[in-house]
Amino acid sequence: xxxLVESGGGLVQAGGSLRLSCAASRRTFTMGWFRQAPGKERxxxxxxxxxxxxxxxxxxxxxxxxxxxxxxxxxxxxxxxxLEPEDTAIYYCAASGRIFLSSAYYxxxxxxxxxxxxxxxxxx
Numbered sequence: 526x527x528x529l530v531e532s533g534g535g536l537v538q539a540g541g542s543l544r545l546s547c548a549a550s551r552r553t554f555t556m557g558w559f560r561q562a563p564g565k566e567r568x569x570x571x572x573x574x575x576x577x578x579x580x581x582x583x584x585x586x587x588x589x590x591x592x593x594x595x596x597x598x599x600x601x602x603x604x605x606x607x608l609e610p611e612d613t614a615i616y617y618c619a620a621s622g623r624i625f626l627s628s629a630y631y632x633x634x635x636x637x638x639x640x641x642x643x644x645x646x647x648x649x
Contacts, residue, residue, distance in 0.1 A: 527551055527638040529618045534643030541647070542606045547618030547640060549599040555621040556594055556601040559633055560614035560645075570616070571603060572630035581630045585611070608647045615642040 533545040547556065557572035571592035572581045580592050589608075594601040601618065619636035629635040 527553055527620055527622070529620055529638055529640035531616065531618045531640045531643040534616060534645045536646045536648065537608055539608060539610055539647055539649050541608050542604070543608065543645060545603040545605070545616055545618075545643060545645075547601045547603075547620075549601075549620055549638075552596070552599055553620035553622055553638065555623065555625045555630070555636070556592075557619045557630060557636060558592065558601075558603045558616060559619055560612075560616045561642075562614040565614075567617070567633055568614075569631045569633070572625070573601060575624065579627070581627065583631075605645070608645075610647045610649045612645060613647050614645060616645050617642045 528550040530548045554575045558570040559567050561567040569583045573592045589606050591604040618640035620638040621636050
């Protein structure tokens with residue numbers, strides 16, 4: 526079993542930035558971020574491979590968000606820039622002990638481990 530703990534959420538004005546962190550209790554091959562706004566389905570935000578050489582993004586965040594990881598710390602990061610009110614959601618860290626094919630990153634059901642979530646609120 527792997528425990529994931531997110532941090533870094535909060536309230537920010539539109540156009541601002543936040544950096545989320547996800548600390549895993551042990552090594553995981555694949556890490557990702559999803560988000561869920563009130564009344565909406567959980568949405569893929571970003572995913573990253575073990576080496577960091579492959580990263581994937583949801584269409585709504587491309588060019589604004591960057592995912593990275595530090596394997597020495599078993600931690601992934603989500604740098605969020607140019608935030609918009611539409612980015613307001615609970616952000617969840619996800620991880621898997623498996624190596625994914627590219628198509629798998631986008632599907633929440635592929636990830637075995639989930640954090641409790643951190644709230645991000647962007648004011649207009």
